[in-house]
Amino acid sequence: MEHRTSIIVTLAFLCACEPSVQLTNSQVNLIKEMGFPGAPPLDPTNRYADDAGAAGLGHALFFDPNLSRNGEISCATCHLPERGFTDGLALNLGLSQGVRNTLSLLDCAHQQWFNWDGQFDSLWSQAHGPMLHPREMGSSYEHIIDRVRGEPILCNQYEKVFGLLPQPPLTESQSETIVANLGKAIAAYERKLVTGRSPFDRWVERWKQVGAPSDLAGVTLGGFSAAAQQGLATFTSRGECWKCHVGPLLSDGEFHALGAAPRNDLIADSARFGAIAKLQSNRYRSSGAHSDAAQGEQAKIVEALVARSDQWGAFRTPTLRNIGKTSPYFHQGQFATLPEVLHFYSTLEGAVTMDHHRESVLRKTDLSPDEIAGLLAFLKTLDGDDPPIQWTINPWN
Amino acid sequence: MKIFLATIALLLAQGSQPSAPAPAAAWRAVTSNDGSWIVRWRLIVEGKPAEVPLVRKRFTIELQVESKLDPTMRARALTVDAQMPEHLHGMNVAPTVALDDGGQGGAALGTAQGMLFHMSGRWEVDIDIDDGTTVERAQWNIALP
Amino acid sequence: MVVTLLCAFVSTAVAQVVPVAVPSSSELAGAYLWQCTELQTPVGCAITRDGLVAVADAAGEVVGLSAVDGAVRWRTSRAGDETLVNPAGIAVLPDGSLLVSDARRGRVDQFSQQGNWIARFAEQVALTRPTSIAVGRRSDGAHCVAIVDDASHEIVIIGQDGIELCRITRHHLQMNDGSNARPSHVAFVAAGALAVSASEQHQLFVLDIANCDSPTNAAPVVQSSWGGRGPFPGLFNQPMGIASDGAWLWIADQFNHRIARQSHTLAVRGEGKLAYGQHAVFPRAGEGAVHYPVAIAVGRDIALGAKRGALAVACEPFERRVQAFVPSASEEPADLRLILPKLAGVQSHFGAAATIAGQEGNQRLFMHDPESATVVAFDLSRGQPIHVSTISGAGTKPHESGRIDALVALSGAQDGPQRLLVADGANRRLALWELTDPPAEVIFEPFMAKLVKTRSYARLDLPADAIIVSLALSGDNMVLALCADGPHIVTLDPSLRTATLLPITAPDTTARAVAIACASDGTIGVLFDTPAMICQYRFESDRWKPVGTVPLAAVAHARNLCAGVAGEWWVDDDANDCIVVVRADGSTATIGSRGVADGAFWLPTACARDARGAMYVVDSGNHRGQRFSSTGEWQLTFSLGRTYTRARGANEVMGVRKAPSALPTQGTKQ
Incomplete structure (x- = not known):
């Protein structure tokens, strides 16, 4: 299927000298899920969450x-x-x-x-x-x-x-x-x-309004350029970004070992592997005495978590929303800019192998300069409007 | 040429569409990998039978396990697990599996509570059925959107 | 010294090479001091304060080396009136004398530092298969000896007077999932504190043995326990020998190809553990690069010529050598990033099993990778082996493997889907896999196989804790599983539902059954390793009747057995690095010799015959396989990524950093 997808995208690009992008059905479905997330979910473990x-x-x-x-x-x-x-x-x-x-x-x-x-x-x-x-x-x-x-x-x-x-x-x-x-x-x-909504969110809403067509020609909106459309297509296909950056937050919320080497002066970090034991012994965990939903869904998940050695070095997939405001990137800030991040994903240069026998989920994508340019254009459309001003000021001033 | 390529692309895109889903909540059946057992199963999501689980939401698998070879043969134990073969990992949680051996006749009934698919993608559900001599696997795939 | 890996390889076995600068051993494990290659199978080592490095060579010797330069001072193969058969562990008593365990003879002997036998140690203590030994102090200060019995999976604590104090069982070594670990090696880390490695579970334990003072009172308390399978710090891939220098615990992490130096006082999983060592990516790479280390000894204040200092010694039976290091004095290496695995070097690691499924034009060859506990499948339909799938993976779930000991294809002469049976010695079970039909085009298909079923060894009525070491398929398509203990043969139907366990007569009390094969006339051959011989059996009514013995005088250490197309037996001799072919008329021929050129071998460990009679030989020490005609002519060499049929000379072979002429010569034990 992946090969077929590649062919589709390649063919689509071949016939798209104009800034038009042809999506597969799976891409359409992915993008439909990537729109504005709306209000955060309730937190039953904190009865004061919305107080x-x-x-x-x-x-x-x-x-x-x-x-x-x-x-x-x-x-x-x-x-x-x-x-x-x-x-x-x-x-x-x-x-x-x-x-x-x-x-x-x-x-x-x-x-x-x-x-x-x-x-x-x-x-x-x-x-x-x-x-x-x-x-x-x-x-x-x-x-x-x-x-x-x-x-x-x-x-x-x-x-x-x-x-x-x-x-x-x-x-x-x-x-x-x-x-x-x-x-x-x-x-x-x-x-x-x-x-608030990002340029991408506004574009997705418009795109859905016109029936979420697989041919993006004509679905234009200020702030979401043709290059961003191309980037979105790469994001959801050959770039393989979508494998972890999915859904409204553009994150699967889970943990993956990408192999980014730790900075020179730092010890390697066991990440999720070591964190589960800490979580399950934390007195403030969802299933603990101070939780307001100690028998709730999250509490049950926490208690059932198992630590596996293949979680060593696995870090949480961060959201891509507001990514333009949150440099540098990766768990130790290994990459100062988004082009550096994309270069890593494209080449896996300097990556630590998970095991010299085992395939990593991540593989080199060898993105072209045009594809990287498109991805950058797309990523720049993910910054949403700032939170309400009253919550960003220092109340002690 | 451009139109031709675009046509091919669209045809391929059509071909990649998933098949139509079966009616929600239907019991499905699968034969174990050595043909010894028939396993009927359905998913319970948020308390109701459902076609697919929700990502990052716990769900239950209800099971009926029946011998295809000998009606008197019973499953003595079940292990239920799931993995993402393409991602080289399984679930992050350990489900709680219960088995009622069915008493007089009929299939053994089992449940696996606390299943949790933490990622979208293709999951392979593995049911390992222990008859006291061998442990035979039944398996099926679930595509989580 | 900074070792730079060259990327210009002409080898078969190097699939991907990333040319990166590898830190020198002095930056990681300590400075390389010397290596000794005048050994066959070094599996245990110890250092005396007087400057002796004593090595237990499983090929039947104890060897004393100079701590200064590794020169052989003495070697002995005698223990009193008896011959050493399988030295497995060695330790130094407070008076400087040596204790040596002999796993095959089930006893421990005491030797002087000059290699002279003194006496049998603790003769009254029942030991079946003693392996690792450690000498230390109890919490009251009295010396004691800890010995791992690999048959019963117990640690026997013996007082200095040779009287058994107690036995620590695997039930005292509990894993997080409630299962029990099997001890493989021991070391005292402090008075009353015993470290235990459990290689199959990839776990380390530190036990407080203060309450282990009598046979009725064995109540060790687990002080800390950590591990898990993986390449990262705090994880292991089969931790084997362990040693303590009083401050740190040193671990021979076999399949991670490194010596780990860790604190033994931390109980938090995965945190605070530092790993040291450098993976020898290529065969024969040395001078600090380690390859499959299985034992480690460390000592402070060791006589090193005119001065005294610290010394660490590692045993690498895969390279037939020991290496010595001056341990790093620094608390932490300069760059901890370097401890992470970054090398993508040799991808082909092949263990001691091979089998071929299918019929001509539709055949697949299966070998296994011990490091990742996977089975690798090669398509043979295009004339050259092409890697088309990797099956299973490390773990304890039904579709995962712990340690693959044997493979057999169940569908060699049948239509229908190909099936593969795997003997997993760590998880103690047989696992039956079914493969999809080969696609029209040869492509890599990661999901070629699905697990059909498993059957645990416990449900085969094997002797307690016994394992299956070899599998074969009889002419009537029954599975024959060889259990070395007894020995026994288990006969199973292809669905594993019925099983019959029958003993076979062994030729010698020290001989160990290592392989089983079935000839085309229905004769079963069981290979015994030392003294090497093939005992042949036929099934008669309710027993395996011996029908003849084939002595193998030319074989130093028999490793595996395969039946040839003309009724001949092919025997892997992993001591002399050759294949010995015994024809039906009793004549013999030898294929290959030690080396790295095409047609030569380093640790040949298995053979499998295809439908045309060609023989595929696992050349494990060279990280490759080779195909020979039924008459023994070399045809091709292959690995996961490469195959070639043009013979290459000794000077253009892969990965050998020394000229072949500098390689160790023929095996020392004939």
Whole structure:
């Protein structure tokens, strides 16, 4: 079938001297699924996920550097609103340099797994990670709770949503519950960071309106050029991007070992292989005591996960939405620009083999310069409108 | 020439269309790979019989396993798994499999709960039927859009 | 030294080569010091503080080498009045004397550092197949000895006085899925802490054996356990020998072709483990590049001539050598990225099994790759073997394989779909596969085979823990499975439903049955390795009746057996690197000799005959197969990606970094 698809695309290109693209049925079906994702799914593990008060508290917490050990690092230090909620660095830099690239928070509420390795299974569970990590904010339960208790704005907001803060000395269970609630508040805020329609989304909607024709001639729209159409065709065929970048988020949300070598100064990263044990022992996991749906769908999946050695080095497929705002790319920021990324996929230059006997899912595609140009044009159409302005400003200013 | 090529392309595109789906919720049947068993199966997705599972959503496979060789022969144990041959991996989760040996006559009834296809693409479902001597495989494919 | 791999190969076996600079051994495992190639099958090693490297050579010798330069100081094949048959493990006692296990004789002997036999050790302790030995201290400070019994899969703990203290069983080595691991090698990492490798499960354990002090009290506690099959740090592909230098655990990671140096105190899976070593991509590559290491010894404060220092020694039976390194003093290598597998070198790795399915014009040859636990299929219909599929893969699920020991095609003379039976010694089962009919065009078809069924060894009534080492198809299309323990032959119908287990008489108490084949007249030949001979049987009413013995005086170590088209037997001699053909009239002929040229061999391990009588020989040590006419003329050489029929001379063969004249000479043991 793949050969046939290749022939179809090749033939289609041969007869397309004009900026017209002929799609196969499978391409049409893929593209139909790639449109605007709409509102994020509900998060049953967090009953405050869509609570306005919780989002307000989360907003304040997100921008509060006093939660960190040295009083200088906030979530927003690495997740800068003006950079698509990333930091533009290859490796994150909190109290000290980290070992992975900072992921964007735009549209993060659509995800099932969090961090590059999926060691968190909810947005609120993930929110604790950077606060407590010694290389990021380096904080502690005690420090975080003291900050909330000591800052009237935070304390009032907390108590409006979650009830009165218990008085010290706190039991371990009380401390855990407070910190869990703070994570849920930050998650409620991060759920607001959804982007609007991208040029591609608008084009898809128009294309669907006219019946989703396989011949794209005539389906034009400003912001989605003929080159972008060609790129879309390559994306969904010979480029094989669609194998992982599918659906409304242009991500399958799963974990794949692509073989991108770690940066020179870093140890190899076991990624998903090591993350499953961490996830299943995380007190804030979906099936844990602080979850609001400990018997829910996500909880059952988490408990049934199995670690396999072929998951070693497998990282989560990031969304391609807003990709123009979120450079550099890959889990250690190995590639500074999109052309570098496409060159890697095309050539697999420098790739680590999964095993010298085993075929990798990824294979060289040997893309032509025209195909790469088309893909770049397409990728540039995936940046959506920014989230509502009130959620991108620092409330402490 | 251009029209000719375009015509061929369209014909090939037509040829690549999937066949029409069977009615939803129908029980299907497959014979095991050495011909010893007939396995009837259907999928339960979000509590209802369905044609295909949803990506990243748990589902259940209901099974009826019956000997084609000897009506008195029973499946003693079942293993249910699924893999993506093109991707060289299987599921990320371990399903819970239960088997009722059927008592007096009839097929053994089994369920595999907690199946989860985490990716789109071709999945191969493998049912390994243990009769106490050998373990024989029945298999079928599911294309997950 | 920076080794640069050349990309200009004229070889058959090199399918893809990426010309990358490989870090020198000094950057990874320590500096290369020396190698000794005057060995046949080195499988165990130990280092004494006095500067002796002692090697257990499974071909029947214990060899003492100088730690300074690897020169042979002494070698012995005697243990008192007896001959060593299968030395498998070696360790140093506190007084500097050596303990040597002999797996075939079921005993352990003590030798001086000069190679003189002293006494039998722990004679009262029942050992069936002792292999790995470690000497260490119990938590109370007293010395003790740990010995792996490969027959019972137990670790026997013996006091310094030779009295058995207790047995640690596989039930103490529990995997995450609830199954039990089988111990393969042991090493003490601290007083009362015993490291255990489980090669079939690709797992390491560190056991607290403080509570293992009497036969009725064997309660080891697992301190840490990690592993899984794979090439990345913290994963293994058949971890074999292990050793401790007091700070680090060193692991001979056989199919990853490296020595891993890891902390043994970390319990988190896949984290914090560092791997060292350099894969020898090509046969005979050395000077730091390792190829299939199976044993490792490390020591500090070793006498190295006028000075003292650290030393590490690795055994590589595939290369018939040991190599010594000065371990790296640095805590971490300069560039950890380099530990990841980046080489796409030789893709052809062939184990000791081959079989051909189908009829003339429709035949497929199957061999197996031990590193990936896959079966590789070649189409033979175009005159040259063409790799058309890879079947199965590493794992424990029914369609996966652990360690492939034997193959047989079940449809050689029948119509209908071709079927292939695989004996999986790690998962302890037979797996029956069915193949689709060959397409009109020869193409690579990854989904050519589907699993039909499996039958576990436990349901064949084999002796406890026994495995099947060879498979054959009888003239009436029954499967004959050879079990080395006993030995026994299991007869199964092609659907594996019925099975009959019958013993066969063995010619010698130390002889091990290694292969079975069926001649066209219905005679069954069972090959015994040492002393090498073929015992022939015919089935009569309810037993296998011996009908004759074919002595194989010219064969040093028999590895495999195949029946020729004219009633002759083809025997793989993997010690002398040749095929010995025994004709029906008793005359013999020898095909090939040690080398890398066409028609020569390095570790020939299996043969398979096609419908015309041509013989395909697995030349495992050269990463290739070769085809010979029924009369022994070389016809072609092939591997996964290449085939050629033009004979090539010794100077233009692939992958050998030394001139063939510099290769070790003919096998040492005749």
